Amino acid sequence: MAIAQSSPKEEQHQQCGGDGGGWVFQAITMLAATAVTAQAAYRARRAPWDLAFVLFAYADLGLLFLCLSMYERLPPPLEEVQEGDSGDGAAVRRRRSWLKMAAWALSTALSVAFAWRVAAVMPAPALKAAVWGMTSTVAVAGLYLLFVYRPVAIPSYSEMDTCKRKQSSPKLDQMI
Template sequence: MAIAQSSPKEEQHQQCHGGRGGWVFQAIAMLVATAVTTQAAYRARREPWDLAFVLFSYADLGLLFLCLSVYERLPPPPLEEVQEGDSGDDGAAVRWRLKMVVWALSTALSVAFAWRVAAVMPAPAMKAALWGMTSTVAVAGFYLLFVYRPVTISSSEMDTCKHKQSSPKLDQMV
């Protein structure tokens, strides 16, 4: 009988990123979303646009959860900054595509909710403010996911999850 053993690097990754229990939260969240969607779809069954909105929101949220769960299971990217095309790492291409899909799904969900809320807004200025905020969120999300490059952190700074460096004063308070 073979026993699967994980490497120390995988164990550290699981400790720092929540281990294997994340599926429970995702399952509960999807069950709640399914129950709420079923109730909303039943109430909207005679209004085609309302029903389409409910079903689109549910499908978009489900796909968003799925993509985020796949993204979280990918191995972490290397610490060194590598020029595009030089790494030969298929994981980088998959991470980039998943980030693009996550951005598109979250933007579509934001736009759908803004569209529904704008339909009931009384003043044109309020509608403009709503669409301005939605556009700002979409553009800022794109910038943070694809344009912004944070400063590279050294491997000694990355070990803070493993060594739990905190101040003695904070330990006394806790």
């Protein structure tokens, strides 16, 4: 009889609270969002633009949760990126990039939709400009942080794990 043994990385992941009940939290969150959306859609049933906004926000949020969930399930990034790698590492990197782009696009679309609604009720043009300015700043900052900014080199991604925080290097402590 064979006994299944897990790797030290899997054991640490389980000790740190991984795979414990994340799907339960996601399911409860989506049920709550569905209930709120149904109530808002019922109230907006006679105003087509309001109903479109409610349904768009719900669909966008659902897709954003899906992208983030898929991104979290990807394996951790490799320490070194090799040129011309056409194996699984390249596929994971491509999937990671596509999911980051999708998450940024969905979150930006949601921000723009809310800014559009908020700016519509602002009494002064300066307040409308402030709403659009803040939304633009968030969108551009997200684009920069996700795709342009490269953090200081870390000796190992495993040192970033919060469960190993006490064992991490002094250089990592300075960064955090």
